[in-house]
Amino acid sequence: MSRREGKYLVVLRFLALQICITVGVTSESPASSSKPHIIFILADDLGWYDVSWHNPKALTPNLETLAKEGIILDRSYVQPLCTPTRSALLTGRYPFTIGRQHGVLTPRQPTGLILNATLLPQALKEAGYSTHAVGKWHLGFCHWDYTPTYRGFDTFFGYYNGGQDHYFHSSGTKWNGTINEDEPAFGYDFRNNMDVDLSVNGTYDTDAYSSHIEDLLSTRNPDDPMFLYFALQSIHTPLQVPEDYREPFKYIGDEEREIVLAMSWAMDDAVGRVVDALKATGHYDNSIIIFSSDNGGHQAGANNWPLRGAKGSLWEGGTRAAGFIHSPLLPKAGFVSDTVVHVTDWYATLAGLAGGRVPENTDGFDQWEALTSGTTAPRTSFVYNIDNSLGPDNTTQIKAALRKGDYKMIVGNPGDGSWTLPPEGLDTEDILYGYNTLGNDNPSTAGIRLFNVIDDPEERSNIAELHYDIVEDMMADLLSELLRLVPADLPPNDPSSNPKYFGGAWSPGWCQV
Secondary structure (H helix, E strand, O other), rough: OOHHHHHHHHHHHHHHHHHHHHOOOOOOOOOOOOOEEEEEEEEEOOOOOOOOOOOOOOOOHHHHHHHOOOOOOOOEEEOOOOHHHHHHHHHHHHHHOOOOOOOOOOOOOOOOOOOOOOOHHHHHOOOOOOEEEEEEEEOOOOOOHHOOHHOOOOOEEOOOOOOOOOOEEEEEEEEEHHHOOOEEEEEEOEOOOEOOOOOHHHEEEEEEHHHHHHHHOOOOOOOEEEEEEEOOOOOOOOOOHHHHHHHOOOOOOHHHHHHHHHHHHHHHHHHHHHHHHHOOOOOHHHEEEEEEEEEOOOOOOOOOOOOOOOOOOHHHHHHOOOOEEEEOOOOOOOEEOOOOOOOHHHHHHHHHOOOOOOOEEEEOOOOOOHHHHOOOOOEEEEEEEEOOOOEEEEOOOOEEEOOOOOOEEOOOOOOOOOOHHHOOOOOOOOOOOOOOOOOOOOOOOEEEEEEEOOOOOOOOOHHHOOOOHHHHHHHHHHHHHHOOOOOOOOOOOHHOOOOOOOOOOOOOOOOOO
């Protein structure tokens, strides 16, 4: 096939995809090769400055190639923490409307992602897709009904909790967060569908995941549409990586930073293996690949330079995610998109591509045309988060942030607002102005802040006192959104969750639904 013929084939496939969307294919329509394979890759705690298209000293060549040959998402927003982002992605709803706005699910909490929501994989299954989850779940497992194969995924290969040993796939807590040697809770956490899988014990997780995906792709028909949700644990703690990956970063002299960049490189290798497998098995030409971090980089070696703050905060460094779209089906590629996209948008966007139905109560928009063709974006505002459950003795103080146009308003204390200079140094000798100076903003205070995050993406200048009209307008929006706030779902830990009652593995079967 000539290069010109190949180009025309890509155009024809894209036109076929648009026709599929225009006529509104419903769940009754048969599976068709015109429906694209959807691969959503979610990194864990990856910082803005932990990828090579933002930091040339990072080693992520596969991801960078995919990004630069696709669409780099420069203004893609997620939640500040793991569970809330996954909740928003799979329901299309703001976490504060479903009780997931405060913190992450811990291993011993008898709850999970609300069961009366139709999750994205369920919508895609109705549209004729096979659905597969690989990696981290972190949306509850105390009852089977909360687990992946009961929530729309045909297969699951991964773990239930929020973090684990990258080699031995075990994790543990102490009862009620206190040191109580009489009641340790420690267990193995890896499943192949519903079964405990000991075969990967001792295998580094990125190797286990990429090998599984290679096997999966080699055994399926590429003409049948597929949704692959690949949720890595990289670069979440514990900081562990095969030594070979660390060698190029030994010059840094900061152990945590060296390991984080090495983990990013190992993750990049896993993504490269998956893309190679897509190509080798005939899936790639009809695939759409989305990559994103689940929140900003953590404070144990990750880096969000030059953004302010980190994981867990409402600053841009905690909520603005490195990401991209890559696909041979794109009408144009090789550019940076400044379209504002929120994690809740992926449900409507991907269901739209698949010809699936989107529940009426979702908070997202179908952003495909805006992201890929430069049309006017349907989203003009979003809620970073609203949380009024800041601890067991404080359920009234509000911690919230909203975006409207170019402006971001923060109410309450958004968390640590410092900047972290990359230990490996900057690519330029020009350190950005006023490094770690705050001007008129005191990070230790609550109150109301307003930033123009287009002119001031580092959130250095609080302009609330200069724009009372904007603050008043956005406060009215916040008050309107508060009407949708539901109590945070924070049940106390349950001692019956202990893995010792389930053969040493974290397992369902200890709560009611």
